Every structure is written in C-alpha cells, then in structure tokens.
Amino acid sequence: KELRKKAFADKQIEETVDFLRQQGIETVWGIQAAYDTSLFGLKDRCGFGSHGLCCRNCNLGPCRLDSEELPLHTRLAAPKVKRSSCGKTADNMVAGMFLQTVLRGTSSHLGHAIHVAKAFVAAAKGSENFPIKDEAKLYAVAKELGINTDGMQMLDIAKEVGQKAMEDLVGQGEGPMNFALALAPKNIDKLAKAGIVPQKGAAEAIVQGIHSTAQGMMSSTDHLIMSCLKYGVIDVLALYISTQLQDILLGVPTPKESSIGMDALDKDKVNILVHGHVPVLSEMVVHFANKLEDMAKEAGAKGINVVGTCCTGTEVLMRLGIPMAGSTIMQELVVGTGLVDAVCVDVQCVYPSLSSITKGLHTRLITTMPELRMDNDTYIEFTPENAHESARQIVEEAIKAYKDRLSDRVFLPKAKGHKLMGGFSTEVMIDVLKKLNAQQPLKPLVDLIVDGSIQGVAVLAGCLSSKIQTDMSFVIMAKELLKNNVLVLATGCAATACARHGLLTGEAKKYAGDSLRGVLETIGKTSGLNGSIPPILHFGSCVDNSRCAVLASAIADYLNTSIDKLPLVASAAEHVVEKAAAIYMGVMALGITTHIGVTPKLGGSPYVIDMLTNKLESITGSTLIIEIDPVESAKKMIHHIQKKRRALGI
Ligand code: WCC
Numbered sequence: 012k013e014l015r016k017k018a019f020a021d022k023q024i025e026e027t028v029d030f031l032r033q034q035g036i037e038t039v040w041g042i043q044a045a046y047d048t049s050l051f052g053l054k055d056r057c058g059f060g061s062h063g064l065c066c067r068n069c070n071l072g073p074c075r076l077d078s079e080e081l082p083l084h085t086r087l088a089a090p091k092v093k094r095s096s097c098g099k100t101a102d103n104m105v106a107g108m109f110l111q112t113v114l115r116g117t118s119s120h121l122g123h124a125i126h127v128a129k130a131f132v133a134a135a136k137g138s139e140n141f142p143i144k145d146e147a148k149l150y151a152v153a154k155e156l157g158i159n160t161d162g163m164q165m166l167d168i169a170k171e172v173g174q175k176a177m178e179d180l181v182g183q184g185e186g187p188m189n190f191a192l193a194l195a196p197k198n199i200d201k202l203a204k205a206g207i208v209p210q211k212g213a214a215e216a217i218v219q220g221i222h223s224t225a226q227g228m229m230s231s232t233d234h235l236i237m238s239c240l241k242y243g244v245i246d247v248l249a250l251y252i253s254t255q256l257q258d259i260l261l262g263v264p265t266p267k268e269s270s271i272g273m274d275a276l277d278k279d280k281v282n283i284l285v286h287g288h289v290p291v292l293s294e295m296v297v298h299f300a301n302k303l304e305d306m307a308k309e310a311g312a313k314g315i316n317v318v319g320t321c322c323t324g325t326e327v328l329m330r331l332g333i334p335m336a337g338s339t340i341m342q343e344l345v346v347g348t349g350l351v352d353a354v355c356v357d358v359q360c361v362y363p364s365l366s367s368i369t370k371g372l373h374t375r376l377i378t379t380m381p382e383l384r385m386d387n388d389t390y391i392e393f394t395p396e397n398a399h400e401s402a403r404q405i406v407e408e409a410i411k412a413y414k415d416r417l418s419d420r421v422f423l424p425k426a427k428g429h430k431l432m433g434g435f436s437t438e439v440m441i442d443v444l445k446k447l448n449a450q451q452p453l454k455p456l457v458d459l460i461v462d463g464s465i466q467g468v469a470v471l472a473g474c475l476s477s478k479i480q481t482d483m484s485f486v487i488m489a490k491e492l493l494k495n496n497v498l499v500l501a502t503g504c505a506a507t508a509c510a511r512h513g514l515l516t517g518e519a520k521k522y523a524g525d526s527l528r529g530v531l532e533t534i535g536k537t538s539g540l541n542g543s544i545p546p547i548l549h550f551g552s553c554v555d556n557s558r559c560a561v562l563a564s565a566i567a568d569y570l571n572t573s574i575d576k577l578p579l580v581a582s583a584a585e586h587v588v589e590k591a592a593a594i595y596m597g598v599m600a601l602g603i604t605t606h607i608g609v610t611p612k613l614g615g616s617p618y619v620i621d622m623l624t625n626k627l628e629s630i631t632g633s634t635l636i637i638e639i640d641p642v643e644s645a646k647k648m649i650h651h652i653q654k655k656r657r658a659l660g661i
C-alpha cells in the first residue's frame with residue numbers, strides 16, 4: 012500500500028483520466044481510488060477475498076475464515092471459524108480458489124487456440140479466407156511434430172498439422188500432446204515424474220479440472236497445487252499452438268518500427284480500434300480497412316485508421332507495423348476520447364465498462380464471438396467461413412458511425428506517444444545469429460552468456476495494474492535488470508508499458524550495462540539496423556510468451572540440459588487476469604522461476620505460499636518469487652540468475 016502513488020507515470024493517462032472524470036466517466040483508476048481513500052482501510056478490498064479465504068461455491072456458504080494472516084479490521088468482522096461449513100481448511104480453500112483462477116486462465120487460452128485452429132483447418136482445406144502465408148514456418152512446425160513431409164503437397168502438410176493441433180485441443184487420443192513433445196522434449200521426463208505431462212484432449216482435462224473444484228470434490232492442498240501446475244502446462248501448450256498456427260497463417264513477425272500512444276488516433280480519419288486477442292480477425296479488419304478507403308472518403312473522412320490496444324493490437328503491430336493507441340488498461344481512455352468510431356473486440360481483457368462509455372458516444376461496440384457479448388453491443392459474428400463478410404461489415408459499420416461523430420465531444424491528450432521497435436521472435440534471433448555462426452547460431456549467444464557479457468535473460472510479461480503506480484513495476488525493474496547486463500524480453504502489456512516509457516528504442520541502450528550495450532550494438536549492426544537494437548526485445552502478445560519458452564527450450568537443447576538449469580527468470584509483476592496465473596504456473600512447471608508483484612490472493616495460507624516459493628524447487632527446479640517493491644524484485648531476479656550461473660560453473 013505504501014507503494015501506491017497518486018500520480019500517474021504516463022501523462023497521456025493522467026490527462027485523459029482527468030478529462031473523463033469531468034465528463035462523469037469513472038475509469039479503472041477511479042474505482043481503485045474509491046478503495047484507497049477509505050478510512051482506516053475499512054472500505055478497502057475485502058480482506059477475506061484478498062487472502063483467498065472466502066468461498067462462495069456452494070449454498071452452504073458463502074464462507075469466510077478467520078486467520079492470523081488477516082488485517083485487524085477484517086479479523087474483527089470474522090466469525091471465529093477456521094473451517095468452511097463443509098470443512099475446508101484455510102489451506103484447502105486458498106489452493107482451491109487458486110486452482111479455479113488457473114482453470115479460467117487455461118480455458119481462455121484453450122478457447123483462443125481453438126478459434127485459431129479452426130481457421131487453420133479451414134486454411135488447410137484451401138479456404139480463400141485464409142491463404143497460408145508462411146510456408147517455411149509450416150515446414151518447420153511439421154518437422155518439430157515429426158511429420159515426414161517428403162513428397163507431400165503444402166496443403167496436405169497443413170492438414171496434418173491442423174489435425175495434430177485439434178487432437179491436442181479437443182481430441183480424445185491417448186498420450187502426451189503432440190505439441191508438448193515439440194516444445195520441451197528435454198523437460199518431458201521431469202513433467203512425467205511429477206505426473207503433469209499434458210495429455211491429448213485438453214478440453215476434456217478442463218472439464219475434469221472444473222469438476223475437481225466442485226463442492227465435495229478435490230480437497231488435498233498438495234494435489235490442488237499440483238493441479239495448478241498441470242493446468243499451467245496445458246496453458247503454455249495452448250499458447251504455443253496458437254503462436255505456431257498464427258505464424259503459419261499470418262507470417263512470423265519481423266522487426267519493424269511503430270509507435271504507441273493515444274495520438275495514434277487520427278481526427279480526420281475513421282478510427283477503428285481492434286481490441287482482444289485473436290489476430291485472424293484483426294488482420295482481416297486491417298485488410299478491409301485498406302480496401303474500403305474510398306467508401307470512407309465518400310463519408311467525408313480522409314481515410315481509415317486502424318489502431319490497437321491489447322494483444323490483438325500487438326499482433327498487427329508485430330506483423331504489419333500498425334500503431335497501438337495504448338495498453339490494455341487504457342482501453343476506457345482510448346474509447347472515451349470520442350474519436351473511436353468502432354471498437355471491434357474478440358475475446359479476453361475487454362472491460363465491461365466499454366458498454367456504458369460507448370452508450371454516451373457515437374462509438375459502435377462491435378462484438379464478434381459468442382463467448383463475449385456485452386450490453387449495448389453490435390454483434391457481427393466472425394467465423395472461419397464468413398471471415399471476409401464479417402470483417403467488411405465491421406469496417407462499414409465504423410464508416411457509418413463516423414458520420415455520427417460528435418465533433419465537440421472529442422479529446423486527445425497533449426502529451427505525445429512514443430516510438431518503438433517490435434517484431435522479435437526466436438526465428439528472428441536465430442536468423443541474426445546465423446550471420447555470426449551459420450552452423451551453430453546459438454553458439455554466439457551462449458558464449459556471451461558464458462563469458463558474462465550477458466548475465467542472463469529476463470522475460471517481463473503480463474498485465475498492468477491500477478492497484479499500484481501503473482507501469483512502474485516494469486519500468487523500474489527493467490532499468491535495474493539492464494544495468495546489471497541482463498537481456499530483457501517483453502511481451503503483452505509489460506512490453507507496452509516499457510514502450511510507453513521509451514524503452515523499446517535503440518536509444519534506450521543507454522540503460523544497459525557496458526557489456527550488454529556492446530552486444531546490443533553488435534546485433535544491431537549484424538542485422539543491418541541503423542544503430543543498436545532496443546535493450547528490451549518485444550517478443551509479442553501474451554500468447555507469444557510461448558516464443559520465450561521456445562528460445563529457452565532451444566538453448567537448453569543446445570546445451571543438452573533442461574530449462575530449469577538456465578540463468579533465466581520471468582516476471583508478471585502487475586498480474587491481473589486469470590490467464591497470468593495460468594501462464595506463470597505453466598512456465599514454473601517448465602522450470603522457469605517467476606516473480607509476481609501485486610499481492611496474489613494466497614496470503615491466507617502460509618503453507619501454500621511455502622509450497623510455491625520454496626518446496627516447488629525439488630519438483631520443477633523453479634519457484635515463485637513474491638515481492639511488490641520493484642527494486643527489490645529486480646535484485647531477487649538477479650540473485651536467481653547468479654545462483655543458476657554458479658550451478659552451471661560460469
Ligand atoms: Ni495479456 Fe494481461 Fe494485458 Fe490482458 S493483454 S491485461 S492478459 S497482459
């Protein structure tokens with residue numbers, strides 16, 4: 012709480028929040044402020060819920076448990092019971108509630124993967140809607156899946172890849188998921204020992220998981236936590252499948268310059284905001300925006316401007332250089348400007364508040380998938396079969412809305428946005444490294460780690476939070492890590508936060524320690540860039556966290572070891588959504604120690620915390636670091652990297 016600062020770190024956010032408040036629109040920060048200003052913490056977030064000690068699953072409850080871990084004012088309101096009506100202990104309850112969170116996260120990523128896999132299957136059948144753009148990636152994925160492609164037609168290979176993805180996601184086959192063997196072959200034994208190798212038919216596993224959290228079901232604390240790891244691994248596999256198939260359909264991203272900031276909105280053009288996660292939709296919208304420019308001009312606009320927030324924005328940034336209007340947490344602000352003619356959403360991280368905000372404006376709130384409908388929406392369903400028609404309809408709807416724009420109710424902050432470079436991936440890294448060593452491209456990178464020029468690699472990932480000074484966990488941590496010669500990769504909202512503070516540009520190399528700076532300059536030169544590569548490599552959207560896992564796995568393979576032995580660490584410092592929990596449990600299961608900041612709802616069980624932050628090491632070789640202070644967090648991450656270096660004898 013002491014870390015909560017009133018001032019915003021981003022001027023665009025500050026100005027727009029002020030403007031919207033004057034308009035009577037409360038944002039995510041305004042709601043948080045209502046909790047912050049409460050007397051003696053009495054109206055703060057519910058103490059029971061914050062500690063995972065509230066269960067409302069069945070109708071004997073809701074139950075809340077007393078615990079020494081609770082703040083005093085919460086304890087005063089606690090009934091003197093240490094068990095729920097059905098007899099759950101605090102440990103059982105905390106672990107069970109956490110598993111529910113993880114399961115929702117995993118089912119989100121599975122849902123995403125299923126949408127993409129369906130489009131992929133249509134593509135493999137030769138659908139005009141989805142021509143396969145990246146044949147090289149198709150061959151690479153097929154090879155990893157053990158498909159013998161000799162003499163096969165391209166679409167037949169795609170059919171087999173699609174079939175394997177479908178088997179993994181919704182099939183009933185026996186044995187480990189096809190993509191699990193492709194992603195982390197060196198880690199499978201470890202996972203098998205722990206009994207958490209993901210099996211084909213992940214959707215059925217989710218049913219089993221939700222079943223296990225029903226009243227009168229799984230109550231062993233240890234097994235609940237192991238389930239969290241198991242569903243975490245399934246989650247990472249869902250990310251991996253999504254990224255691989257998206258790359259085949261849309262192309263592997265390559266480095267490109269773009270920008271982030273609300274000034275990406277153009278007063279003179281029809282503005283379409285793509286928001287959500289599934290790039291097969293956002294790419295199609297960009298495509299039709301280009302096609303329908305003339306229609307927009309007839310409506311009096313100078314053209315059509317597509318901008319992004321959230322991961323679907325990141326996806327079109329990574330592949331097409333489309334600018335982002337802001338991070339996910341800024342969605343209310345971007346829409347609230349009155350300059351967005353249509354906000355087109357697919358799934359995940361879409362705030363329900365967009366309903367009321369758009370109600371007072373001309374902005375069309377367009378939903379496209381049956382699992383996400385909103386009050387006051389315009390529903391244009393997007394399926395692999397009608398992809399063209401629906402994308403066209405979405406753009407036409409935006410042009411119609413533009414004519415209704417209220418020119419005296421528009422706002423843009425005075426502060427300017429930032430340039431950034433995005434589009435990195437394992438493939439891009441390997442291509443650059445090949446110029447240094449064509450036979451063994453990973454050797455130069457590993458050599459730099461061994462000689463200490465790069466001390467280790469940190470992945471900054473996950474959401475941004477209004478509970479603390481938004482952005483600053485990542486910005487402060489990143490600077491500390493860079494100063495200590497740790498190479499930083501970033502994805503999702505963590506990357507967008509760093510970008511809004513100017514850290515995703517070549518000039519930001521000044522934050523890197525001497526040896527790391529030298530490496531960045533050399534790589535910049537080798538890859539033909541005019542200067543250094545940014546000190547933080549933007550590895551893509553949240554599902555693209557799998558790209559980081561791929562890089563880790565490739566390095567582990569090269570060294571003939573498992574991922575947990577590497578000087579590697581991750582952080583989801585400002586984790587918000589359930590998906591973050593699923594991902595961090597998954598990457599921990601793969602052996603990557605992960606840090607989280609904003610306090611998780613685990614505090615009611617010191618036993619669970621000890622399991623995650625300590626005992627887990629003997630099973631996965633990794634632990635969870637919980638630390639809210641960003642400087643301390645960076646220190647702990649560096650300490651972990653040093654520990655792994657010592658164990659490797661480097
Ligand atoms: Ni990924 Fe978190 Fe952003 Fe949504 S977009 S808010 S899950 S990090």
Ligand code: FE2
Binds near residue numbers: 321322360553554
């Ligand atoms: Fe995301």
